[in-house]
Amino acid sequence: MSDCLFCKIAEKKIPSKIVHEDDRTVVFEDIHPQAPTHLLIIPKTHLASLSEAKQADRDLLGHLLLLCATIAEARGLTQSGYRVVSNTGAQAGQSVFHLHLHLLGGRPMHWPPG
Numbered sequence: 268m269s270d271c272l273f274c275k276i277a278e279k280k281i282p283s284k285i286v287h288e289d290d291r292t293v294v295f296e297d298i299h300p301q302a303p304t305h306l307l308i309i310p311k312t313h314l315a316s317l318s319e320a321k322q323a324d325r326d327l328l329g330h331l332l333l334l335c336a337t338i339a340e341a342r343g344l345t346q347s348g349y350r351v352v353s354n355t356g357a358q359a360g361q362s363v364f365h366l367h368l369h370l371l372g373g374r375p376m377h378w379p380p381g
Contacts, residue, residue, distance in 0.1 A: 273365035277311045287338060291330055294338060294370075303373030304342055304349070308334055314366040317355045335370050344372035352380070 275281040277293045286306060287294035297305040308331055314320060320328060332351070339349045349372030354361040 271313055271365050272363050273307075273309050273367060274313050277309060287334070289334075291327060292334055294334065297369070301369075302350075302371040302376075304344060304371065306338065306370040308338075308368040308370060310366060315364045316361060316366055317353050320366070331368055335368055338370060339372060342372065348372065348376070350376050350380075 272281065276283045276295060283298075284296040285293060286296065291312075292308060292310055294306050294308045297307055310327055310331065312327075314324065314327075317328075335349075335351045336345075339345055349370060352369040352371065353367070354369075
């Protein structure tokens with residue numbers, strides 16, 4: 268999508284601190300971090316939210332989650348713990364309508380989160 272912020276980041280039209288990239292995903296630092304580690308994991312293809320995902324997106328969704336685990340391990344978060352969040356819809360706090368996962372760690376997390 269031409270007006271999507273995260274599509275522009277994936278296309279490198281907007282600079283960001285990319286920490287990982289592969290053929291399907293881009294991972295970059297959140298500009299307003301809520302924890303010492305706060306990364307955004309996005310698919311390169313536009314999908315507005317989890318609500319729009321279809322059966323055909325199953326492999327991509329699995330790839331996103333496994334990538335979160337891989338990055339958390341590489342950052343030393345596995346033992347202490349980390350949180351993976353996907354806000355779906357405006358009332359849930361989604362502000363950029365491109366599917367993304369927040370990977371948060373490096374501090375105690377509280378429940379309920381919001």
